[in-house]
Amino acid sequence: MSKVDVRVVRDLSESKKRVMANVVQQLEQRDEKNSSKRWQYGVLTIILNVCLGLFILNQYKDNLQQASNIPPVLDERIIELQLQKDTYFNGKKRLYRASFDSFLYLESTFANAQSRKFIPSLEQVEKELEQIMEDFSYDTMPTMNERLQMLQMTEEEFIATYGMSIAYKMASVNLLMEASRADYINTSDQIRTWFVEQEAMHYLKQHYRKDIASLQEKYRLPEKESQMMWKRSGTVLAIKEHEFLVVSGVFDNEVGQLSVDELVQKHSNGTWFPLVDVPKTLSVGDRVEVQYSQAIGNDGSQPFIDFKDIVEMKIVKEY
Incomplete structure (x- = not known):
């Protein structure tokens, strides 16, 4: 081997040592950084868990306080x-x-x-x-x-x-x-x-x-007395999903010829009843008899319209 070759080999050996030393140093530094990061992550995890625990505790206390403020039924x-x-x-x-x-x-x-x-x-x-x-x-x-x-x-x-x-x-x-x-x-x-x-x-x-x-x-309360009942007879002029309208005094030939509002105004009356427990065949134009126990309001915008509850009803004459 020539002198040149020997020097080259020596230079390569020295270079190899330097490279190995640098690699080892970088690995050690990376381990130190990773160790530092792991420590930081651990601290952050602890802090987050503590905060979450405090939040849950406060929510629990709020719920307890709110529950304690809710009055009982039949107070x-x-x-x-x-x-x-x-x-x-x-x-x-x-x-x-x-x-x-x-x-x-x-x-x-x-x-x-x-x-x-x-x-x-x-x-x-x-x-x-x-x-x-x-x-x-x-x-x-x-x-x-x-x-x-x-x-x-x-x-x-x-x-x-x-x-x-x-x-x-x-x-x-x-x-x-x-x-x-x-x-x-x-x-x-x-x-x-x-x-x-x-x-x-x-x-x-x-x-x-x-x-x-x-x-x-x-409180020594007597049994509830049976309510007085009243009846309302008339013609069904409108049926909605939860209520139906009865107007008294309407003739058969007026149904469909005049609007609902016109018939209410003409006959000066109109009562809406809850649509419950009525025959499935109930139709506009049917003459009915409705039994009720009380009025449940009126409509200030329509002077002839009122509202009543319902006890039972029957169709007197189908349209």
């Missing part, structure tokens, strides 16, 4: 207020049956709202509370001051004990009523409300029958 505090008012009139500390029925109306719609997971916001509850306290301030039998004296409470204590509970329930009922618009599209507010109330009362009696009976016994 006797509301009966106490009504008993206070009834006693003011009868002087016998006796709850009227009508007052208890009003109480059941509120409790049934609230229970139904609860079952459908309607939860009002604090703003909605406060808005209802403001309206409730305003209503109490206008009440004269007894006045608000007389109530507070009988209860031996300040107004702040009254709000905490009674006002917030009623406000929460009313706000929940409002959400239920608003949601019902999607269930009863193109239905009058009066008929829609009637359906919601019927469904709510059915739910309450199905799930709280024993509790209702216990309250009736505690």
